[in-house]
Amino acid sequence: MITLEESIDVTRPPAETFRYVSDFRTTAEWDATAFRARKDTPGPIREGTEYLVDCSLPVGSVRIRYRVTALRPGEFIELVGNSRLFTVTDRITFTPRDDGGTHIDYVADFAYKGPLASLEGALREGMERMGRKALEGMRHALEDRPPPPVISSCNERADRMVLPGLALFSRLGYRRGRKRWEPLSADLSGRHAVITGASSGIGRAAALRLAELGASLTLVMRDAGKAEATVAALRAESGNEAIRAELADLALMADVDALVTRLKTSGEPIDILVNNAGALFNPRQETAEGLEASFALLLLSPYRLTRALLPLLEAGGGARVINVVSGGMYSRPLEVRKLVAREENYSGSVAYARCKRALMVTTEQWADAWAERGIVVNAMHPGWADTPGVESSLPGFHRLTRRILRSPEEGADTVVWLAAAPEAGEVSGLLFLDREPRTTHLLARTAAQETAEEREALREFLAAQEAAFPADVAKSAAAR
CATH class of the missing domain: 3.30.530.20 (START domain)
Structure with a gap:
């Protein structure tokens, strides 16, 4: 021996x-x-x-x-x-x-x-x-003292060459990237995380890992039955009892506002906010409040929710906001006038990509605006992950790529890292894939169209949408 x-x-x-x-x-x-x-x-x-x-x-x-x-x-x-x-x-x-x-x-x-x-x-x-x-x-x-994150030279080259950059969205990119990762030993005891869209896929996988790291969780879901089952399953798997659910259909601004009211009434500071809820709508849909569904759920909802929760984010001290975007945004430039998709030539995947592009720009704007408040704002995209949402909304893509898709846990890893790693709190306003900052544009044409004027137009447009849809209007629209 x-x-x-x-x-x-x-x-x-x-x-x-x-x-x-x-x-x-x-x-x-x-x-x-x-x-x-x-x-x-x-x-x-x-x-x-x-x-x-x-x-x-x-x-x-x-x-x-x-x-x-x-x-x-x-x-x-x-x-x-x-x-x-x-x-x-x-x-x-x-x-x-x-x-x-x-x-x-x-x-x-x-x-x-x-x-x-x-x-x-x-x-x-x-x-x-x-x-x-x-x-x-x-x-x-x-x-646990790694340096601030930077993009590796190999990923920088891959992004410039476009196709290699896209190939790294697969499971191969995850496995290749993890060889360079520092350990993640953070303990989140005493930290409160709010995660939207947590009943399956990326949201659920991130919730489980954050629970295992000791965080208390508020999980936002639409369906009461799924919410109850999700909370019970995560408690049983993690041994963490500090997990609860809030019910809200985040495509409805009335539900967003009601959720904000409940969270503010509880008074619990928010240390981590993960804007993950999403869906791809085919054919085009409108909500009960008369909003085009993609725009309502993917852009206006996280915009309205995050801004309204600013007092609780500030109260946490060093809070982190994580916006989950999509590699699909690389195919679309920022075009404010097209964010609310019309019936003519409607495509759910295009509407999805446009809103995610706008959410990426909003991430950068919030990072600048809230730096003095001590709030870190970053975006991530999970690569190509095998989630129920991908299988149901993009069945053709799922059939073609299922052998190279990431697991939900692999897709959610960067969410967890952005929420927990000390070094992730040292940078703000960036897009991450596999724990590395990545380019926000793979194509020169989309970068060229993202002018300062168009970015300012987005800020003004979202502010106007918020002002045109105050809480009392949201409530009355939802009641109709």
Whole structure:
């Protein structure tokens, strides 16, 4: 048997360090030998929780199935791993320090199988180096001080060449990008996130991960049955009980206003606002309030909601607003006069792309206007993700691309990173894909049409729409 013993000290408190390290999916972030890890048991981490961790070896790879055999939250966890080559018992202890940080003791007992058992003496030195490197990786992850995000040279080239840039919207782009990522060990305990469109797809995946990071969640959904089921499922999976739902059809301004009133009445500051709700409408539809549905849901609604919630965002101190846009916006320039789609030559995908383009510009304008208030505003697009919305609204696209589509979790990753990562709070007014700032225009023609005059026209248009549709008008329109 080979026993590895290592210790490190970190400035984070024990509860935070335990939350991060006990979720063994994070081994792929801090252990250089681990390249993939997943949780294989539903529910919160407890005795019996299992993980599958794939590790690199000099002559191939090995899959280790870990099982949590003992734990005391914030203090101790023990896991037993089994592979075709060895068994290992990991014991990790978290001891509070006088300065508020944590002393971490790591002990691992390796027992090799078959012919390798006779080579333990020769393997010992390499294993000890591996243990030291793993604990240094853990220390790096828990110190959580990455530099501000910048675009990589390879993605910058891909964006200039257009087609390579589009290809990175696939699962390939996600897997390629994650090789450059810093660990995400943020703890969101005490932070309040409001997420719209959280019953499925990107919104639900983001909600689950933020709940696992400790955030309290307010999830905005239309359907009462789905809302109840979603809250119950997320509580059961994350172990986080601080999850509640608010019902609102965000295509209706009356519902937006009523939601704002309820949130303001609660008085709870908002640290994270994710404007994710969306749909692609074919054929053209109008809401009960007489608004074209794409414009109402995709642009006017997040505009009205976010501006109305400014007092709660300011109260949070360092709040973050995340607008979910779409790669489809690259195909359309900013054309204010076409934002409200007409019957003639209507296309749901075009209407969607135009509104998302306008939301991107609005993101930049808010970032400038609210910088002194300490509010960070960024946009992201999830790439091509396999969500119920994509399957139902773009069935042809879904059939052609389903083998290369991202999972909802992969699509939602940048939402979570923008909400949680310290370095993501250092930049504002940018568009992100796979945790990197990306160009807002792949095509020269769309960039050329986005003049200062057109951007100002958008600001004036949305302000006029808001003024022309005050709360009392919204209520009376919805009642008709």
